[in-house]
Every structure is written in structure tokens, then in C-alpha cells.
Amino acid sequence: MSELTSYHMTPAEFRRYGRAMVDWIADYMEQVESYPVLSQVEPGQILASLPASPPMQGEPVEAMLKDVETLIMPGITHWQSPNFFAFFPANNSGPAILAEMLSAGLGVQGMLWATSPACTEVETVMMDWVAELLDLPDKFRSSGPGGGVIQDSASSATLCAILAARERATNFQINERGLNNKLVAYASSQAHSSIEKGIKIAGIGRENLRLIEVDDHFALRPDRLVEQIEQDRRAGLTPFFLVANVGSTSAGAVDPLPEIGRICREQGLWLHVDAAMYGTAAVCPEFRSIHDGLDWADSYAFNPHKWMFTNFDCNCFYVADRQALINTLSIMPEYLRNAATTAGAVFDYRDWQIPLGRRFRSLKLWFVIRHYGVEGLRYHIRRHVELAQQFAEWVAASDTFELSTEPTLNLICFHHIGGDAINQAIMDQLNAGGEMYLSHTKLNGRLVLRLCVGQTHTEFQHVERAWQRIQAAATEV
Amino acid sequence: MSELTSYHMTPAEFRRYGRAMVDWIADYMEQVESYPVLSQVEPGQILASLPASPPMQGEPVEAMLKDVETLIMPGITHWQSPNFFAFFPANNSGPAILAEMLSAGLGVQGMLWATSPACTEVETVMMDWVAELLDLPDKFRSSGPGGGVIQDSASSATLCAILAARERATNFQINERGLNNKLVAYASSQAHSSIEKGIKIAGIGRENLRLIEVDDHFALRPDRLVEQIEQDRRAGLTPFFLVANVGSTSAGAVDPLPEIGRICREQGLWLHVDAAMYGTAAVCPEFRSIHDGLDWADSYAFNPHKWMFTNFDCNCFYVADRQALINTLSIMPEYLRNAATTAGAVFDYRDWQIPLGRRFRSLKLWFVIRHYGVEGLRYHIRRHVELAQQFAEWVAASDTFELSTEPTLNLICFHHIGGDAINQAIMDQLNAGGEMYLSHTKLNGRLVLRLCVGQTHTEFQHVERAWQRIQAAATEV
Numbered sequence: 001m002s003e004l005t006s007y008h009m010t011p012a013e014f015r016r017y018g019r020a021m022v023d024w025i026a027d028y029m030e031q032v033e034s035y036p037v038l039s040q041v042e043p044g045q046i047l048a049s050l051p052a053s054p055p056m057q058g059e060p061v062e063a064m065l066k067d068v069e070t071l072i073m074p075g076i077t078h079w080q081s082p083n084f085f086a087f088f089p090a091n092n093s094g095p096a097i098l099a100e101m102l103s104a105g106l107g108v109q110g111m112l113w114a115t116s117p118a119c120t121e122v123e124t125v126m127m128d129w130v131a132e133l134l135d136l137p138d139k140f141r142s143s144g145p146g147g148g149v150i151q152d153s154a155s156s157a158t159l160c161a162i163l164a165a166r167e168r169a170t171n172f173q174i175n176e177r178g179l180n181n182k183l184v185a186y187a188s189s190q191a192h193s194s195i196e197k198g199i200k201i202a203g204i205g206r207e208n209l210r211l212i213e214v215d216d217h218f219a220l221r222p223d224r225l226v227e228q229i230e231q232d233r234r235a236g237l238t239p240f241f242l243v244a245n246v247g248s249t250s251a252g253a254v255d256p257l258p259e260i261g262r263i264c265r266e267q268g269l270w271l272h273v274d275a276a277m278y279g280t281a282a283v284c285p286e287f288r289s290i291h292d293g294l295d296w297a298d299s300y301a302f303n304p305h306k307w308m309f310t311n312f313d314c315n316c317f318y319v320a321d322r323q324a325l326i327n328t329l330s331i332m333p334e335y336l337r338n339a340a341t342t343a344g345a346v347f348d349y350r351d352w353q354i355p356l357g358r359r360f361r362s363l364k365l366w367f368v369i370r371h372y373g374v375e376g377l378r379y380h381i382r383r384h385v386e387l388a389q390q391f392a393e394w395v396a397a398s399d400t401f402e403l404s405t406e407p408t409l410n411l412i413c414f415h416h417i418g419g420d421a422i423n424q425a426i427m428d429q430l431n432a433g434g435e436m437y438l439s440h441t442k443l444n445g446r447l448v449l450r451l452c453v454g455q456t457h458t459e460f461q462h463v464e465r466a467w468q469r470i471q472a473a474a475t476e477v
Numbered sequence: 478m479s480e481l482t483s484y485h486m487t488p489a490e491f492r493r494y495g496r497a498m499v500d501w502i503a504d505y506m507e508q509v510e511s512y513p514v515l516s517q518v519e520p521g522q523i524l525a526s527l528p529a530s531p532p533m534q535g536e537p538v539e540a541m542l543k544d545v546e547t548l549i550m551p552g553i554t555h556w557q558s559p560n561f562f563a564f565f566p567a568n569n570s571g572p573a574i575l576a577e578m579l580s581a582g583l584g585v586q587g588m589l590w591a592t593s594p595a596c597t598e599v600e601t602v603m604m605d606w607v608a609e610l611l612d613l614p615d616k617f618r619s620s621g622p623g624g625g626v627i628q629d630s631a632s633s634a635t636l637c638a639i640l641a642a643r644e645r646a647t648n649f650q651i652n653e654r655g656l657n658n659k660l661v662a663y664a665s666s667q668a669h670s671s672i673e674k675g676i677k678i679a680g681i682g683r684e685n686l687r688l689i690e691v692d693d694h695f696a697l698r699p700d701r702l703v704e705q706i707e708q709d710r711r712a713g714l715t716p717f718f719l720v721a722n723v724g725s726t727s728a729g730a731v732d733p734l735p736e737i738g739r740i741c742r743e744q745g746l747w748l749h750v751d752a753a754m755y756g757t758a759a760v761c762p763e764f765r766s767i768h769d770g771l772d773w774a775d776s777y778a779f780n781p782h783k784w785m786f787t788n789f790d791c792n793c794f795y796v797a798d799r800q801a802l803i804n805t806l807s808i809m810p811e812y813l814r815n816a817a818t819t820a821g822a823v824f825d826y827r828d829w830q831i832p833l834g835r836r837f838r839s840l841k842l843w844f845v846i847r848h849y850g851v852e853g854l855r856y857h858i859r860r861h862v863e864l865a866q867q868f869a870e871w872v873a874a875s876d877t878f879e880l881s882t883e884p885t886l887n888l889i890c891f892h893h894i895g896g897d898a899i900n901q902a903i904m905d906q907l908n909a910g911g912e913m914y915l916s917h918t919k920l921n922g923r924l925v926l927r928l929c930v931g932q933t934h935t936e937f938q939h940v941e942r943a944w945q946r947i948q949a950a951a952t953e954v
Contacts, residue, residue: 007853008933009571011506015499021575022495025582029488039594043822046598054606058850061575064843068579075595080584087592087812090834092584094486098498098538102545104577104788105502107557107569115564117516118552121523129531152629153832163678179656179680193810194833200805201640201831203656203680249812305834311581312834328677333670335564335726335918335927345520354678354831355630356671357567357782359789366541373535376484441812450812456485 007058017061024065025097032081032457036434039077046075077437082458085466086431086439088249088277089454092311095371099363100311110358113346114338120347123150123362129369130304130316133377134282137295140318142347148318149352150361154276155194156354157301157317160325162198162241165270165298167328169240175328179203184232185241186210188220188255190248192274208237217406218253218443220244222260229267241270244297246290247278250441250450251404252411254278254290261296273300277454279316280307281385281409284378290409298324307384307410307454308377310364317352326351380456384410387463388453394467400474404448412451413443416474420447425477426470436466484535494538501542502574509558509934513911516554523552554914559935562943563908563916565726565754566931569788572848576840577788587835590823591815597824600627600839606846607781607793610854611759614772617795619824625795626829627838631753632671633831634778634794637802639675639718642747642775644805646717652805656680661709662718663687665697665732667725669751685714694883695730695920697721699737706744718747721774723767724755727918727927728881729888731755731767738773750777753792754931757784758862758886761855767886775801784861784887784931785854787841794829803828857933861887864940865930871944877951881925889928890920893951897924902954903947913943 009017049071079090110119127148131140139146151157162185166174169183183204187195189211199209210232213224229239242264244255257273264271273294279302281287294300301317304310319325330351332341340346350356369377392407395414404413416422423440427449431437438451449470453463486494526548556567587596604625608617616623628634639662643651646660660681664672666688676686687709690701706716719741721732734750741748750771756779758764771777778794781787796802807828809818817823827833846854869884872891881890893899900917904926908914915928926947930940 007849007856009848011503014506014571014574015503017571017575018499018503018578019496021578021582022492022499025578026488026492026495028582029491038591041594043590043594043817043820044598046595047602050599050602052602052605054610054846054851056851058853059847061572061844061848064572064847072595072599075593075598076583076585077591077593079586079593087586090584090586092581094491094494095538095541097491097578097581098494100581101495101498101502101574101578104569104574105498105505106553107567107788108553109556109564109567109789113520114515114554116552116554116556117518117520118523118549121521121552122527122549125524125527125529128529133531153834155832155834159678159831166680174680174682175677176683179682193808193813196808197806197831200652201636201679203643203651205651205656206653249810311584312586312836313832329674331670331673333726335916336670337917340520343520354636354674355632355790356674357630357632357789367538369531370536370541371486371538372484374531374533376535379484439812440814 020065032078033083035073035078035081037078037081037083037437038431038434039075040434041075046071080455082455082462083436083466084455085451085453086437088306088452090305090312091307091309091454091456093309093368093456095367096310096364099367103360103363106360108360110360111350111356112336112338112341112348114340116360119360120349122366123349124347126362126365127316127318130365131318133369133374134279135288136300136318139320140300145322146318146320147322147347148316149349151315151317151353152313153315154274154301154303155197157315158194158243158272158274159198159201160317160329160353161270161272161299162202164319164325164328165241166202168270168324169238172327182236182238183240184208184210184237186212186225186228186239187243188212188214188245188248190214190218190250190253191243191245192249192276195243214253218248218251220255220260222256222263225260225263239267239269241272243272243274246273246275247409251413251443252278252408254408257293257296261293265296270298271296273297275300275302277303277306278409280304281381283374284381287409304365308368309372309456310368314361314364329353384453384458387458387460388412391451391453391463391467404443404446410453413441413448414451415446415448422477423447423449426473429473429477430469436469497542509555510560512550512555512558514555514558514560514914515908515911516552517911518552523548557932559932559939560913560943561932562928562930563914565783565929567782567789568784568786568931568933570786570845570933572844573787573841576844580837580840583837585837587837588827588833589813589815589818589825591817593837596837597826599843600826601824603839603842604793604795607842608795610846610851611756612765613777613795616797617777622799623795623797624799624824625793626826628792628794628830629790630792631751631778631780632674634792635671635720635749635751636675636678637794637806637830638747638749638776639679641796641802641805642718643679645747645801646715649804659713659715660717661685661687661714663689663702663705663716664720665689665691665722665725667691667695667727667730668720668722669726672720691730695725695728697732697737699733699740702737702740716744716746718749720749720751723750723752724886728890728920729755729885731885734770734773738770742773747775748773750774752777752779754780754783755886757781758858760851761858764886781842785845786849786933787845791838791841806830861930861935864935864937865889868928868930868940868944881920881923887930890918890925891928892923892925899954900924900926903950906950906954907946913946
């Protein structure tokens with residue numbers, strides 16, 4: 001609590017506490033390696049340590065900072081640790097945090113162009129910068145009929161793509177009249193769970209999502225896709241949508257976009273390309289082959305909040321035909337009407353997403369890209385890939401471990417040759433030890449370990465020690 | 478760019494630039510009144526001022542801070558100005574910004590309990606605190622079968638409610654098989670546009686959303702609701718969902734929850750209560766009558782990011798039966814499986830929302846509620862309501878302006894007696910002048926002005942000057 005007469009924190013107080021918070025974050029950056037990576041608390045432990053009721057009287061910020069240390073930190077899994085190799089990275093960086101501070105300080109609502117033109121126009125420019133950064137097809141630039149928008153997550157991007165595809169396929173009749181229950185969507189058996197979730201949300205129904213068989217590299221088989229589409233058409237159904245993986249969650253598989261794209265075009269399917277983590281790799285020209293065939297896509301998404309030093313949330317979602325998206329999601333109530341919108345002179349990004357409100361998230365991309373420069377981003381992405389490939393070489397040369405699939409970019413799937421129980425035990429022991437954190441998946445029914453290199457400060461020694469620890473754990477269990 | 482060999486911002490650099498950013502934000506807090514409230518830029522102006530391509534080499538943070546001043550600030554509409562009276566407030570505060578900084582610095586992913594237990598458990602406790610703060614029905618507490626979760630926006634909360642209702646009404650058959658196209662939803666003609674948007678997204682179809690007639694106070698008429706439900710049943714349709722307003726966007730109307738609740742219960746409809754802005758008023762016992770009848774609700778949402786000093790995004794969404802929500806939105810792929818989830822011992826909030834990923838947003842509520850205390854929050858909410866009521870008295874006593882509807886809480890709808898063109902001209906002149914910002918809506922076909930009091934630092938003199946300026950503008954036009 002501050003001045004008794006106002007309760008508000010004064011600018012002078014904010015200056016003092018803001019500096020304390022900046023110092024706390026800087027200290028955390030310096031010390032993050034000293035914490036157990038995976039939180040070791042029991043369910044309910046943090047909850048029980050907090051008061052059951054809100055305080056009647058305000059408390060000093062010092063009390064909150066102290067509680068962060070003593071009550072919160074034990075319950076943190078340290079995603080920013082260089083020894084975090086689980087799931088996917090969610091890396092942040094100094095410039096991204098500065099931009100998030102700025103966004104919170106400005107506190108603008110970007111729902112309409114008019115409610116803060118800079119929020120909309122910086123976003124438009126940043127989406128075009130990123131399209132250039134990744135060398136995406138021109139059709140995704142805002143200068144033509146397409147364009148990009150920041151979403152909170154790949155899940156939301158996928159959902160938006162499904163919805164736009166649904167309406168395109170039915171001449172907007174589902175928005176108007178509700179579903180006819182004849183639409184069918186496609187993805188590989190390795191597609192992310194968000195696709196099933198989106199298909200359910202959109203009212204398509206899980207049984208109308210076909211999970212197509214994959215090849216030995218866990219990539220979608222175009223021959224099987226064609227067979228399934230033909231079978232569905234014979235059954236009187238309407239194929240309308242396909243999600244292709246560029247970097248599947250489990251194994252980093254890249255679906256064959258050129259073949260799939262041609263099929264989607266012939267069959268009139270909306271092709272959405274989900275490159276959630278791997279998309280970032282295209283910052284480096286030598287990795288851009290992952291996007292071969294992207295010209296066929298109707299929409300594309302990747303997450304700078306995974307592997308591009310930009311803290312969550314920041315998904316970049318591109319469409320080739322923005323009008324299909326806007327027509328699907330736009331509603332204009334009287335209280336939002338304004339001259340710029342009516343004139344059609346501006347983008348109102350509320351019509352490109354599920355929620356109405358939006359933060360000034362493009363500041364993060366602006367700060368991150370300007371801080372690192374294209375050159376700096378390339379340097380680190382290359383380095384992460386190198387480190388992952390080095391790890392893969394060690395695994396390949398090992399007598400007790402083997403690669404579960406061809407290593408691609410920064411994600412390595414591998415397993416101990418002794419079977420599922422041993423792999424589970426190795427993972428459990430490593431994660432419980434707190435010195436590193438890795439996760440698992442199943443490939444062809446076998447439990448395999450996933451080591452993903454992408455945290456901001458992960459260096460050679462962290463990956464080397466990870467391999468040593470994995471070997472030591474294998475010896476012990 | 479920092480050290481040539483690494484490109485990363487070092488902790489020492491972050492300390493320096495972080496302090497500069499804190500000072501910038503504190504300066505902004507001090508100077509926010511000196512900016513034109515509504516940005517005066519032309520469409521495309523900001524966009525044209527930014528480089529078309531990302532820089533190859535990194536740039537110093539100083540360059541970005543300078544560009545924020547010269548390029549960005551002209552394009553900002555100052556939502557944090559005490560002279561901002563448009564739309565709804567989106568107020569922030571020192572403690573909220575500190576918490577946002579902390580959340581960005583920690584950079585944790587809260588998708589699963591296991592990926593940072595504190596992120597989940599602090600959220601659970603905060604949602605229970607807020608339920609107590611607003612004196613919500615016990616069924617919304619996490620200790621029973623219900624519970625709360627932070628969503629990005631009321632739109633997303635509404636969508637989640639629609640989806641859970643859809644699945645409850647069809648025994649989860651739409652998730653599984655897709656829509657049968659017989660569901661019908663209800664809301665008043667004053668309901669927020671997000672309801673139509675959610676109904677479309679969920680595949681129900683706009684024509685299956687019934688917008689029920691309102692009474693003289695713009696509240697839903699229960700008699701008309703019953704008639705419509707009966708008519709729909711006779712037509713073989715399945716009524717499944719109703720959204721009630723506690724504070725409609727246009728006029729702050731409060732739908733009669735007790736009558737509506739009883740109808741929904743009898744008819745088996747899921748009742749969602751949308752109290753986006755007004756919900757905050759229930760922090761004060763004397764305003765809690767807005768929630769009379771909330772016991773009938775299946776779900777409830779309000780936005781601390783509107784009127785509770787917590788920067789966007791922070792919507793509090795409560796359900797009485799969390800299992801209905803979780804069963805609707807949960808999918809468990811192998812790569813997310815973990816012991817705590819399998820044991821059923823924890824909440825995984827990813828299953829309570831559309832996206833998978835989530836930030837540590839409950840820190841904002843924790844900091845804000847602890848900083849102000851219940852007492853401090855009550856003080857400011859009362860004050861805002863007092864100021865709005867004072868404004869309403871001035872309007873009521875005026876010869877040239879009149880109230881468009883009964884003033885409720887912090888939102889006043891009023892109009893000049895000279896007709897729509899004059900009201901439009903008054904608003905345009907005031908907003909173009911930059912000294913204040915207010916917005917409009919239509920009620921009974923008439924264009925009316927909306928003055929909403931809720932910015933963190935809005936005091937008597939700001940409202941007084943607003944009234945003087947409105948009168949002066951009326952004289953001029």
C-alpha cells in the first residue's frame with residue numbers, strides 16, 4: 001500500500017520498485033542454473049502456503065518480493081534454464097522482456113486500428129519483417145491480398161485456419177446456419193493435439209478428422225492421403241482442410257509440402273502449415289528447405305515464443321487471403337464503429353482472431369529483431385542446431401543408446417536399447433534430480449526420450465553435461 | 478546488439494536498460510495527461526515511418542527507446558490517460574506492471590501443473606480470492622466441483638462456456654461427431670458481439686442465436702424469452718445456452734438473473750453470466766445486488782483487466798461444474814503425459830481454455846490485490862461510481878443534454894437533445910481535440926454518447942473538465 005489517501009502506487013514508488021524488480025530479474029538470469037530445473041514440490045504444496053483470503057489492508061511490495069522468493073520459486077520449473085531440454089523451448093531474452101514491460105506500461109488496447117494505430121501498424125510491419133526474415137512466399141505479405149497477425153498460440157492459429165477454411169468451403173453458410181456435419185479434415189497421425197481440439201471446437205467432430213498414416217520418417221504419406229480423400233468423397237463427405245507439420249511435436253517430422261500442396265489444390269482443401277517450433281530455423285538460409293512447397297499453403301504459423309527469444313505469447317499467423325479470415329471472424333457492433341474502419345483504410349486485428357481485446361505484442365518482435373539483427377538470430381539458431389546434431393552424433397556412436405529417428409534440426413529423439421521401462425526410469429531419475437529436464441513421446445509404440453536444444457543460454461557444456469548425465473543415469477537404473 | 482561474440486543481452490545490460498525502461502514508464506505515468514488522448518495520426522503514417530526490412534546487424538537499445546518516443550508515441554491512443562472515457566477502461570497500475578515484468582522474467586509455461594506448479598496453484602488461489610472479493614456463490618470455488626481460470630478475454634470465456642454447454646446438451650456428441658444443427662442459443666438484443674462470434678465459431682450458426690427483446694432499461698425480458706424457447710421447442714429445436722448481461726456494453730443494463738436463472742434451470746439451458754466490466758463493482762458490498770440470482774448460473778466471467786487495475790489480459794472465468802469444461806477441452810497426447818496429471822491430483826489449466834500455452838498471469842492479481850487490499854480496491858471503485866453519478870446529475874440538470882437511460886454504476890449514456898448529427902459532431906470534435914476521448918452507441922435507434930469512468934487516475938477534476946468540454950463543444954457545433 002502506498003499513500004494512505006490514494007492507495008495507488010505513485011510514479012516515484014514505481015520507479016523504486018521497478019528497479020528492484022529489474023534487479024531481481026537480472027539476478028534470476030545470473031542464477032537460473034542454480035535452481036533444480038523441474039520443480040520438486042508436491043501437488044497442493046504452494047496452494048497450502050498461501051492465505052485462503054485476500055488481505056483487507058494493502059501490503060508493501062517488499063512483502064510480495066519476499067514471498068516470490070520463499071513461496072513461489074520452489075514451485076517454478078525453470079524454462080529459462082540452459083539445462084531445460086523438455087517439450088519445446090519457450091525462450092525469452094532481455095529485449096523481449098523490455099518490450100513486454102513497455103507494452104504493460106503503455107497499457108493500450110489494440111482491438112481496432114483507432115484504439116491505438118501504432119499497435120496495429122507496428123504489428124503489420126513486424127509481420128512483414130518476419131516474412132522476409134523467414135523468406136516466406138510473397139503472398140503472405142500485407143502488401144497483397146494476404147497478411148499476418150500475432151496470435152497467442154499455434155492452437156489459436158490452427159483454430160482460425162479451420163474456421164476460415166470451414167466458411168470458405170461452405171460459402172459462409174456454417175457461420176450463418178450452423179454445421180451440416182459433412183466436412184472432413186486431414187492431418188498426419190503425428191499432428192499436434194491442438195488440431196483435434198480445434199476440430200472439436202469448430203463443431204466438425206473428432207470422427208471427421210482423418211489422421212493419415214506416416215512414413216518411416218514420421219511424415220505424412222501423400223498416397224494414403226489421396227486414398228482417404230477419395231474414399232470420403234465416395235461416402236458423400238466434403239474434404240475441406242489439411243494441417244501439414246513442419247516439425248511434428250513428437251519427432252520433428254516435416255511433411256512433404258510439395259506433394260501435399262498439389263493434392264490440396266486439386267481437391268480444393270485449405271492447406272494450413274504448422275511450423276510452430278521449426279519455422280524459426282528458416283531465419284537461416286541453409287534450413288529453408290523445410291518450407292519447400294509453402295507456396296501451396298493457404299495459411300502458415302510459427303511461434304517466435306518458442307525458439308526466437310520472444311517470451312510467450314507471440315505466434316505469427318499468416319494467411320494468403322485475409323478476406324476469408326476477416327469475413328469469418330468479423331462482427332461490427334455499433335459501439336465499435338469508427339471512421340477509419342468504415343473507410344476500409346485500416347486493419348482491425350480483432351477481426352483476425354478469436355478474442356476482441358489484444359495487447360501491443362509486436363513490440364516484442366520489434367525489440368528482439370532489432371537487438372539481435374538478422375545476423376544475431378542466425379548465429380544462435382545455427383548454434384542450437386549444431387549442438388543438437390553434436391548430441392545426435394554422441395547417441396549414434398553409443399553402445400547403449402540409439403537414435404529413434406533421423407535427427408532434424410534442434411530436436412533429437414533417442415532411446416536406451418533396454419526398453420520402455422528403462423527409458424522411463426532414466427527420465428524420471430534425471431528430472432527428479434533437478435540438474436536437467438527432458439521429456440518423452442511415443443514413436444511406433446515405443447517410449448523415446450526427446451532432447452530439444454533451444455533455450456537462450458544453452459551452450460556446448462550444457463549439452464555435454466546432459467549427455468554425461470543421461471549415460472550416468474542409464475548405468476544406475 | 479551486445480557482446481559481439483554472443484549477441485545476447487547480458488544480465489548487466491538488462492539491469493541498465495531495465496532501469497531505463499522503468500524510468501520511461503514512470504515518466505509516462507507522470508506525463509500521460511500531456512498527450513492527446515486519441516491518437517491523431519492518419520492511416521499508414523506509422524507504417525510508412527518504419528523500415529520495410531529487418532536490420533541485418535543488431536542495434537543499441539537506445540535507438541529503440543528513441544524510436545518509441547518519435548515513431549510510436551504519436552500512434553498511441555492513451556488508454557491510461559485520466560481523460561480516457563471511451564469504450565471501457567483498461568486500467569493498469571504499478572503493482573500489475575511489476576507482476577507482468579516478473580511473469581516475463583520468469584518465462585514459465587503454465588500449460589500443465591507439472592510445467593510450473595506455482596503457476597497453476599497461485600492461479601487457483603487467486604481465483605478463490607477473487608470469488609471471495611466479489612462474494613460469488615460458493616459453487617464457483619475450487620474446493621467444490623467448480624472453479625475458476627484466467628482467460629485472455631471475455632470473448633474466450635464466452636466461447637468456452639458455449640462449448641461446454643454444447644457438449645453437455647449433446648452428451649459430448651458434437652465433439653465426437655460434429656454438429657446436428659438443432660441447437661439454439663439466447664441472449665438479449667444488447668448482448669456483446671462476442672456472443673455472436675462465439676456462436677459462429679462453435680458451429681451453431683448465427684441464425685440459431687435468438688436476440689431477445691429488452692425492456693425500457695435495456696434488460697432482457699423474461700416473458701419474451703419463455704415465448705421464444707417454447708416456439709423453438711415446438712419447431713423441434715434444442716435450446717441449450719443463454720448469456721445474461723451484468724452490465725451490457727452499450728448501456729450497462731443488468732438482465733434479471735433470478736427470473737432468467739429459473740427459466741434456464743427449468744428448460745435445461747446453460748446460463749453464462751457476462752459481467753465483463755461491472756463484475757468488479759461487486760468488490761463493494763453495496764453494489765452486489767448486480768449479482769442477485771447468480772446462484773442459478775453455470776458459469777460467470779468478469780475482466781479485472783477492465784476496471785480492477787490489472788493490465789490486459791486477465792479475465793476471470795468461473796464454472797460450477799469444471800468437469801463439463803474439462804471434458805469438452807481436454808486432449809492428452811503422449812508427449813504431455815506426466816505422473817501428476819495421471820494421478821488426477823492437479824489442475825491442468827490447458828484443459829480449461831482454447832490455447833495450450835499460458836503465461837503466469839495470476840501474479841498480476843496477486844500483486845494488485847495485495848497492494849491495494851480489499852479496502853483500497855473498494856475505495857477506488859466507489860470513487861469511480863461517485864464520479865460517474867455526479868456526471869449523470871449534471872446531465873440530468875442540463876437544458877441541452879439528457880440521460881439516454883438510467884445511469885448505472887460507472888457508465889453514463891447521454892445525448893444532446895438536438896439529434897444524431899449534433900451528437901456525432903460533438904464527439905468528433907472532442908476526440909479530434911485530443912483533450913478527452915469518449916465513444917458512442919445506439920439505443921432505440923438513437924446515437925448516444927457513452928462516458929465511462931474507470932481509469933486508474935481519473936479524479937473529480939477530469940470528469941468536471943469533461944463535462945465543461947462537452948458543453949463547450951455543443952455550443953460550438
